[in-house]
Amino acid sequence: MPGSDPTAVQTRRPPVRFAGLRIDPLTVDQTVEVLKTRPASAPFSAYVTPNMEYIYHGRNTPDFRAALEDCLLATNDSRILRALGLLAGLDLNFAPGSYVVDRLFRTVVRPSDPICVIGATAEIVNQLRSQFGLTEVVQHIPPMGFIHDEEAVRTAVDFIAAHPCRFVVISMGPPQSERLCRAVTLDGRSTGIGLCTGSSLQVLTGVLAAAPSWMEQRGLVWLYRLLREPKRLWRRYLVHDLYGVGVCIADALKHRLRPDRALA
Helix, strand or coil: CCCHHHHHHHHHHHHCCECCCCEECHHHHHHHHHHHHHHCCEEEEEEEEHHHHHHHHHHCCHHHHHHHHHCCCEECCCHHHHHHHHCCCCCCCCCCCCHHHHHHHCCCCCCCCCEEEEEHHHHHHHHHHHHHCCCCHHHEECCCCCCHCHHHHHHHHHHHHCCCCCCCEECCCCCCHHHHHHHHHHHHEEEEEECCCCCHHHHCCCCCCCHHHHHHHHHCCCHHHHCCCCHHHHHHHHHHHHHHHHHHHHHHHHHCCCCCHHCC
């Protein structure tokens, strides 16, 4: 990937709305520049990476949708979503979380920077420390399904508040990561940016193999992951994502035929 562009922030476009999502149509360069230049002492906010699954959760989980509205940045994580956006005459751009996190750790994060990881595994965090020489990494692993347990959510919120840092990597998928960031934001004690970037740390450390480049370029990462973990991912890709495709097609038609009636 090309180096960071220092003029990226000045050239960013305003957010657009498509399929019920607010999306900042930024490149990887622009996204990294915004995250890099935000003061570490600024009030906590989230960086989220909408994909097809976000559409389903946005329609069915009120606090998830509120989290998307309140976040610092929301960049498109899906080539399929971008293609469907083009049907509506909208260029959502493409800045997936795995690309952004890779760039952040290779060009922005310094070995002495404090990093907070919520989720993942001890193996992944150890690999992260070793790979980048990090000396100030803390980790909290919530129990499965913690987002439905007020005490478990409070424990995670307290942990983040007690470990101020520039980047908090929320290493779990939607809707848990976004809902946790919403709780941290409402709590008001924390600073920094919550990176809701799913399995980006697993890919960065090599614990999870990235999809072959030919599949990635053709928007087939979902198929690669589904074939590797069918029991865990079938509902996401074959139910939630297909739901999102239907919403996108309907919204694309409204954008084309009646722009004033397009979904918001």
